[in-house]
Amino acid sequence: MTKRSDEDLHDLVIRNGTVVDGSGGQPYRGDVAVTGGVITAVGSVTGSGTREIDATGLLVTPGFVDLHTHYDGQAIWSDRMTPSSSHGVTTAVMGNCGVGFAPCRPADHETLVDVMAGVEDIPGVVMVDGLPWTWETFPEFLDAVASRQRDIDVAAFLPHSPLRVYVMGQRGVDREPATAEDLSQMRKLAAEAVHVGALGFASSRLTIHKTESGQPIPSYDAAQAEIEAIARGVDDAGGGLIQFVPDLLAADYEQALQSVFDVAADVGLPVTFTLAIGNAGPALHLDALRMVEKANANGGEITAQIFPRPIGLVIGLELSGNPFITYPSYREIAHLPLAERVAEMHKPEVRERILNDSPASDGHPLMFAVQAFDWIFPLGDPPNYEPSRSDSIAARAAARGVTPAEEAYDRLLDDDGHAMLLITLANFRDGSLDTVAELVRRDDVVLGLGDGGAHYGMICDASFPTYMLTHWARDRATGRLSVADAVRELTTVPARVAGLADRGRIAVGYKADLNVIDHGALRLHKPTVAYDLPAGGRRLDQTAEGYVATIVSGEIIAERGVPTDALPGKLIRGRQPAPA
Known part of the structure; x- marks a missing residue:
């Protein structure tokens, strides 16, 4: 009897699937082998796996990356990042819109709860019951996130509003101008945050981003000097991404957006910002995209982040x-x-x-x-x-x-x-998604704005990856995307924007985050109401059928829509290099 070598043994082998590798290239039939949480072979795989999946007639894709979530609370009180993980997402970036729970002194807990309740529609009682507040600094918050088991990987931005309140106290809440000493401290804390794992920092000046008590959020009208100080702190620690929500309906939105672009150019950081398409009236999104084109032509790295169905x-x-x-x-x-x-x-x-x-x-x-x-x-x-x-x-x-x-x-x-x-x-211009169809094909546009973990009682948009694969890559009569292009927009592109170059591809050496999908049977269900938040809080949830398996770090976290006991998700600390 011939003894089999270690090379013949794999933790997992997915056999005979249609591999859509995330590059945008032509799908092909092949196998994918995984060992130690990493893809070790692609193509025709010899040997066997401890677990094997027959993917005949099924798509095999990288796990999806969602750039815009608010799982800052849910990542503390839950081990499941649903709805996102029910729709093939294996990496979720939180801390968006400049709101979150760290850094925060005990005296400011109620302030941050007020901000999150107003901006993100998370009931205050849910946060009071669900957050242990075992942290004060941002590094301590990341340690708290890292100590919790969960189904998928999460990463975090340093949020601007908590940082401002931490440094300035009530002056920050009241949106007073930051002093030179304030700016120096913000820069120092931003560097500290990136050093321990923040992907960058996030901010917002959207008018409707108000606290539950009706006040503008602390970061709303922060000066350009303040954005620059935080950006320089990010750069001091090696760099990262700026995430920004402009107020596209405000008369001065171009000035506010340009100020962030200017800071990014001066400091040398990439930017991703929220872009909404008006249903009617002036095509302001085109003006914003012209600004992006100009900035990128001058050496910038700017992406407009859009949602692939109506913002609503x-x-x-x-x-x-x-x-x-x-x-x-x-x-x-x-x-x-x-x-x-x-x-x-x-x-x-x-x-x-x-x-x-x-x-x-x-x-x-x-x-x-x-x-x-x-x-x-x-x-x-x-x-x-x-x-x-x-x-x-x-x-x-x-x-x-x-x-x-x-x-x-x-x-x-x-x-x-x-x-x-x-x-x-928004995004439903003249009663259709034709404008969205045009924009998702642009190199300076990235998908996002799923908002998982927030707006629990009024938005359920974390299901957008399933919508991309059904509506955009299968069902729409006009403007349809190829499956390869849709998968690329859900994997390689957002991974690149986030600086997570170790995932989003099916290739040897990449992280073994994968989906096995019955594309023909893929169906998005209507949202439902669940009462599974802390204190019995209510949230919208949404499921799908057609996901045969979702895999994180080589472990199957769900089969045919049913979660397994595997909780391999980790906190991602900082930007990740591509495999050697």
Whole structure:
């Protein structure tokens, strides 16, 4: 009997799949072998694996990289980074928009909770119950994240607002100008954060990013000198990425965006920023892209981060918002359990009172959109994220001969009050995603904005990788992407932007983060409401079918949509080089 050599043995072999390697090149039939958490062979693999997967007729892709999440809290209190890990994501970057939980002195816990509750729709009670606050500094926070087992890898930006409050105290909360001493301290702490593993730093000056108490976030109007001081701290420790959310609706957005581009050019750092496409009106996104082109032509490294379906909200009686959330007459019954509230709303006198009421002036900044009935659509199962304008609440109301408010009221009561509506705030220009189709093909554009771990009661966008592979790479009649291009946009491109060159490819030496996918059977389900956050908090979740296996560091974390016991996810500390 011939003794088999170690070269013939593998931890895992995926056999006979259609390998889509993340490069954008032509898919090919082959095997993938994994040993020690690393891809060790691709093509025709000899020998056997301790575990083997027959991938005949299935896609084999790298694990997906999500650049824009807010798992800062969920990574502390949970071992599952869902919805992201349910959609093939194996690496999630958190700390975006300049909000997070470190650095933070004990006296400022409530301040940061107020910021996160307002900006990211995370209920305060969830954070109070779920965060142990065993850290003060950013290095201590990363240690807390690293000590927790989880399904996928996470990485973090240093968030601007907590840094500002940590250095300046109440002056930072009140958005007073930073002194020279403040700037020196911010630079020092930014260097410290990157030294221990931050991928860079994140900031925002978006107008609707307000605290739960209604104030602009601490970083909102920070001066260019402050951005530069933090950027120089990042550079002092070896460099990293600047993530920025401009206010594209503000009159001075070009100036604010240019100031960040100028800092990046002076210091020598890359930038990725949020880009939204207006549904109508001036094409401001084109102006922003011209700025990107100019900056990159002068040696910059700028990417516009876009979302591949409408940027929007999911609303309903069970969620954070609905068209009547600010009506005093609705607020009288808003506290009732769902079934009781639905029963009340079915009463003719209650219906008439609410429909004849007017919204109050207070409420979440995003609630201004819940009256935009031309851009609100029923969200069914399967969910349609590129609906016809004829299916809008306004169009349906006209067809029925009722007011849009009446149509919205009636649709909210469907499915015993569990019905959901989709508000398409942006990216749905002229009622289609054609503009998105054009932009995702650009080299200076990267996918992101999934927002996993945040907006628990109004957004469920972390499912976008499944949408890319179904809508964009299979189902859309026009503007369709090839599977190879869609996978590249979900893997190699975001990995490069994040500075994580060790993943996003199927090639020897790369990290063994992989997906095995039945592309023909891939289906995105309608969001559902779960009550699995700390303190019984509510969140939107969304699942899919068609993921045969998701693999992190060579370990299978889910099979056919069912999580396994494997929790191989790690904290990524800093940028990672490509395999030798």
